[in-house]
Each structure stands twice: as C-alpha cells, then as structure tokens.
Amino acid sequence: MSATIFEKGTGGVSGRYIPENDFPEERIDDLISRSGEVGLPRIGQQDLIRHYVELASKNYHIDKGMYPLGSCTMKYNPVVNEEIARLDGFTGLHPAQDEEDVQGALELIYNLESALCEITGMSAFSLQPVAGAHGELTGMMIARDYFRGRGEDRNVVIVPDSAHGTNPASVVICGFTPKTIPSNDKGLIDPEILEKEVNEKTAVFMLTLPNTLGLFEKEIARIIEIVHRAGALVYMDGANMNALLGLVRPGSIGIDIMHVNLHKTFATPHGGGGPGSGPVGVREHLVDFLPVPRVVREGGGFAFDHVSEKSIGKVHSWYGNFNVFVKAYAYICACGASGLRAVSENAIINANYLMSRIGKWYDIKYPGPCMHEFVASGRNLKAHGVRTTDVAKRLLDYGLHAPTVYFPLIVEEALMIEPVETEKRETLDHFASVMERISIEARENPQILHDAPVTTPVRRLDEAAAARNPDLCWAGPAGGPE
C-alpha cells in the first residue's frame, strides 16, 4: 500500500513554479469568494516524483510484457511517435488560431482522413469522436438524421448478441431501440434470423467485423444485402480492424458507416483508459451528415469548412484528440501500404498459432481459422472448482496480463485472447506454456488458483464492499499551513 499524495503532502512545502506577479499593484481581493482552502497537497518535488514512480511500479503495461486483452489490440506503441507528438508545433497550437498559422495541423488532419479512407474504402472520415464508443454514438446520430431527413420513421437498431456493450448503449442515447439477435451455432450472424427481423422499422444493423469471437462473418455480403434491401444502413464497429488492413475494405463491401480506433489499430497508447480516438467514416450518401467543421483543400492550402446544413453538428468542443492523430499518422507513414497489410497478416498468424497451442488445454468453442483474436473457455476446469477468474488471476502471478474475461457473453467462462502482430513467437510460446501450467495446476492443486494472485502489489480486492459503500474520495486532511 502506498500512502496517498494527501498524506505525504500534509504540512510540507511545494516548490515555486511561476515567477513573481509583475502586477503586484493590481488588487483582486474583491473577487475572492471561496471560503477556505481547496485541500490540495503541499509536497516537495523529490517526494512528489517518488510518489508517482512508486505508483508507476504497481502497473502492468505493454512495455513490460504481453497484454493479450481481446478486442483491445494492445500492440507496441512506437516511441518515436511520442517524441513527434510532443513537438511544440503540435502541442502549442490553440484551436482558435488563424487558419494560416495552423496549416501543418490541417494538412495532418487532411492526410490522416485520406489515409483512413484508403484503408477502409469509406468516402470520408471525421476525426472528431475521441473514443470508440464516441464514434459509435456519432455514427448513430448520422443514421438518425439521415432517416429523419428522408421522413422515414425507423427506430430499431439490430445488434448481435456478441456485440460490445458500448453498441447497445450508444444506440439508446440516440433514441433508437436496440434489438438483439442470437448468433448461430458457429458463432456467426444467422442471415435467416436477420431476414426475419429487418423491416421498415429497422434503421441500422450494427455489427463488429471480425466479430468478438474473432470470426469473419462468412455471409457478410448476404447480410449487407438483406439490410440494404430493407432500406436500412449497416454500421461496422471497427474495434477489430487490426484483422483487415490491406485485406478487406469495409466501404468497398457495402458498409455504410464505421468507426476505427486509432488507439487500437493505429498503435497510439491507451493511457490507462484514454485518450483514445474513434474517427467515423461514411460512404458517399452520408458524407453531408458528418460532424463539422471539416478540413478541406482550398487554394494551395487547407481550411476549415464549418457549414453543412445536413451535418449532425458537433460531438466535441473542437476537432477531436488531435495529439492522438499525430501518432496514428506517423504510424501509418512508417508502415506504408505493405506494412499495414503485414500487420494484419501477422496478427492473424499469431492468433491462429496461439489458438492451436492453447486449444490443447482449453476448450475452443468455435474452432477453425480465426482472424486476429479467438475465444477460449475455461469451462472444462469447472469440474475442478476453478473458474476463468482464477485462471486470469494466476496469470498475474506469472508476470503476465490476463486476457479479456467473461466476454463475449455467449461463451461460457470466456477467455478472449488477442496476441497482436508485434509479439514475437517466443513470447507467444511463453504465454501458451504458462496457460498450460495453469491448467495443470487447476487439476492438481486448484487451491493455488483460488489463492492467486500472491505476487502482485495487492491480492484479490473486495469489489462487493466497494460497490456497497463506495469510498471515492480521500477524506483525510491535506495541505496544512505552509
């Protein structure tokens, strides 16, 4: 346990960071209406740095080891991109500056949008959404306004049961009603069921491709045709785009709206929970609905176009997470066309290799070639009283991170594993051998798994107590007189 910064920062002295006020004569006391202190720490710089380095030491992270979280695409984040993104020419820009002074930034946005169009086959992108779920929401707004504009009263969005939780949640915010359809026994969308469900009330069919089981929807062409025939749109959650680079372009096969996650497919870091970026792409008939402003070429340079009558408006105060664009753009430049294709090829090879190794010890409900990820199940360990949670916690003891667990919901005791393309074969072998050892432990000495983890900074935490009586805020004193 680390003491909080408030405990460490009680009664200390902060450093001096800004110069003396050069307007000492200016009286502002009349403005002050706060009655007391804020309650911020007072701590010297050395102890402050020690505090955060101590906290850092308690984190697992991609630079430490493999991070096989399914649908999260935890790939290596190139360090040069961090350096480039920190250039003052990017970080020092105010978003209300004159267009003349931000030509480089506009060019970068324009180029990144163009590259995303080329990669996905969509006609245009908006970089404004700052997360995948934000992209979904933006996509749903586009669909909503598209149908309202056509005077069509369509209020249902069909979502497969394997979908990410954000999908139905985004649908509801836009005033649509989600309708869940079951996957078939192969883990895929059943076109027959879909055919029965779509009608004149269907606005959108929302799917993830490859789906969250890591499977490519074999019947995708037929699925899209069924949806289009009913006059509805197809939305693709592009969280799993790491499987399709240079192989399949969603826009070219009829997807109407999609988002990509720059913080997954395009190697920008996750930051412990953001900032991300979830650009939304659309095909020609929906371009006018994209958020404003849009970056356009004008004369010899670039400009903002703030006007579009059909636009859904804005989803962010400014233009989205610009600093994330810089890193994603640098990544796309580094990879080039051939490199991006190699990303997906290697992601797919790694996933299939790992599945074949792990499948010897764990149940694979949907065998056969997977794309960039696969879902194993810990259900065969239940006979020994071991749950998937136990496997996950034991992995932590071996110095590895756990896969995504208990998702997708349609696989019992799910372990959703995405090895990504940047991991070397030896790393996958090591992960597989640890998974094997854990399955043996589960049979021979399950108590080890129930007790796990024992090597981590803390052991299993009481989540139930936290939910019953949340402690969201340090109550002790801070500051104290200097």
Added chain:
Amino acid sequence: MSFIQNTDSDREEMLRATGVSSFEQLLSPVDPALRVKGDLKLGRPMSETEVRSHVGAMASRNRPAGSLASFLGGGIYDRFIPATVRYVLSRSEFYTSYTPYQAEVSQGTLQAIYEYQTMIARLTAMDAANASMYDAATSLAEAMFMACSIKRSDRILVPAALSTRVRAVLESYAAGRRIRIEEVPWTDEGTMDLGRAEELFSEKASALVMANPNYFGMIEDAARISDLAHSKGALLVALVDPVSLALLSPPGEYGADIAVGEGQSLGIPQSFGGPLLGFMAARQEYIRKCPGRLISATTDIDGKRGYVMTLQTREQHIRREKATSNICSNEGLCALSAAVYLSTMGEDGFREVARQSAAKSHALYRLLSGVEGCVMPFGDNFFQEFVVRMPGSSESFLSQARAEGILGGIPLSGDYPLLGGDAILVAVTEKRTRAEIEKYGDIAAGKGGGR
C-alpha cells in the same frame, strides 16, 4: 519501419504448427470477391528518419500559440505546465497501460485516479467526482442526461452566454431523446437574466445550467441562481473553470447538484483542442446516476488497502442498453496530468496561478479602459477573460497584433450578434508578462509596431 518481430521462418513454422500450409488458408472464411486487389495506395513504408522529418515538417508549418503571446481562451488556455507533468506522463507504466481491468496489477493507475477524483471533489466542494469525461462539452451533455433522468423532464435551460461549441454538442446529444434546450439571455452586465430565467421556469425544466465564469468571462451570482433553480424543482448544473475555483465560491458551497468543466488548464497542453479533460462531480445522492468510471478504495483479502473500479453495474459492459452512458475509454492519462499538476503546484502555487491570472487580466482591462474607443460592455466582474470592442474593426486589430506576435483574442460577433459591433474575447493567464500586456495595450491604442 516495421514493428513486427517475427521472421519469415518464424511465420513458416507457426503456420505449420497451426496445421496450414499458407497464410491464404487462414483467410478461407473471407470470400475472395471481398478481398482488396493489389496494394493500398499509401506509398511505401518510411524509415524512422523519414517519418520524423515528414511529420516534423508539418509541425514546423504551424505557428504555435505557445511560442507567441497568446490572449486566446474560450475554454483552452496557454498555461504554465511544470516539468513534473511531462516526466510522469512519459513513464510507459502509465501511458502504455490499459483500462485497469485487472486491479491487482493496475494499482498505480487506480490510486492516481482516486487521488484525481479527490482533487476534483475538493476543487468543486462536491461529494465525489468520476474518473474523467472527454471534454467540458460532453461532460455537460452527460449532466443533461442525468438531470433529465433524475427529474423526469426533457427540457433544460442553458445560458445564452455559453460557448457555441458547447451548445452545439448539447444539441447533437439532445436530438436523439428530443430534449428541448432553451436559452436564458444575458443582462447588460453580461450575466444571466434571472427575471427571464424565472419566466422560462413557468414550464417544468429538469435543470438550469449555469456557466461560471460564463463564456464572456463574467462571474455569476451563483447563490441566487442556485436558489432559483431549486425553488423551481430543477437541478443546478454548474459548468466551472477549475482554476477560478481557487478564488471563487465552488459549486458545493452554493448547492450545485452536478458540477462539470474543462480540465485542460490543469497541466494539459493546448494541442489544437485535444485531448482535453472533462470533469464531473456530483452530490452523493446522484453518484449512482453518474456516467463513466468511478474508482473506489477497498481492501484486499489480507486487509491491505487497494483500489478498484466500482459501481460498474451503471456501465455499458455490464448493463448494455440500460447503462447510464456509453462511455468506455475516457481521458485517463489527462486525469493523471491534472493530478500531477495539482499536486505539484500545491495549495499555494495553484492559488497563485489563479491570482495572477485574475490580476493580469484586470491589469489589461484597466489599460484598455484608458484607450479611446475601446469598449468593455460588461464591466470588471470577471475572473480572467473579458469582452472588448476595439476602436475600428477587430479584424484589423487582430491581424496587426498577430503580425507583432500577439494573438489578441477570439472574434465573437459571428456567434453572438447580440453583442453588437466587433467584439472579441480576451483571456489573460499567469503566463503573460507585463511587457506583453503593455504591448497589447499599445497596439489597441494604435501605437503598435514601434517597439
């Protein structure tokens, strides 16, 4: 530059171990008709050197506000950022970690966010804060949803003196649920017209939104506005500037129900407007209606203190369509920036930032008061930002200032025609020097260029 480490022979062996003879076999579920023919038109891979010079050249084609004397605000400010922030943020233990799903190996992120939540709760004097939102605009939109669900009415009142960008985001979020947003105009002092607000309450509204300071920089009579909202059975949602809270009465003191705001001022670079940091704090009774991540302290099975994500049954990955919000990835690293910034500056340093911003903006205000033709329509009850009409056109003032290395302000008249004439919004942070402020005054007085 490739970041793939496997060699051709690795791949061959792996394919063999998988039981296939070629990569193409793994793609058998994909109908060949759907495949990309040939290469994407993206050009060849670049080396690290080429990437650096290609993207670096774009950076150098910008003229960043950070290197000029910037008086631009409107929600994004040029502030001092201590070196500790970049140092801590550069630690890959923080920036390359994922959302803390495995709490036992994410205690660093979890504790840092818990401390961030505490700082925001203290700044706003609210009971609790969440782990971050995208930006002020989306925080306010989520607060709107919360209020509408708590008060069961799809109508809210917002100030006319609100950022048009924030307003636009509210509109696009509101459209799906057909929430009606109505505007409370400003008075001659540039603050909320309480008489009009009272009239607008003749029909039920779930919330009254107050921006304090408002978009014109003016300080509102928060206590009276709060009383009005509550007397009409509505929630008070306060949109606040975090730096102002070192000096101004915080939302908790005047009874706000939900407080939201933009945290960019707390150690986050301007970065052309993103990433930003939306914050949200609420009264205890509304915490379970909050969107987003919440971190709680708890204990492990040995009784040791630790931290977990909590109240996850509000969230999309558990509740799906019944979740309070769809938010998943948020702005975790920006929340860390804010925590490091606030703990570095500390109680006294943070207050000094606020004091200097106020002092310097008031100094510029006084200077401009003495310039013939400069009109400040709303008086001096502002925190760090105010509206001014320049003698002559604001466009010619702004372009002359820009030529002399000063970014003079944000033009307002296009978005707020009611302001009349050629108004601009001027922000002065603690970073501006006496020399820069005096030069600003000189240019306004038509004496620029000579110094």
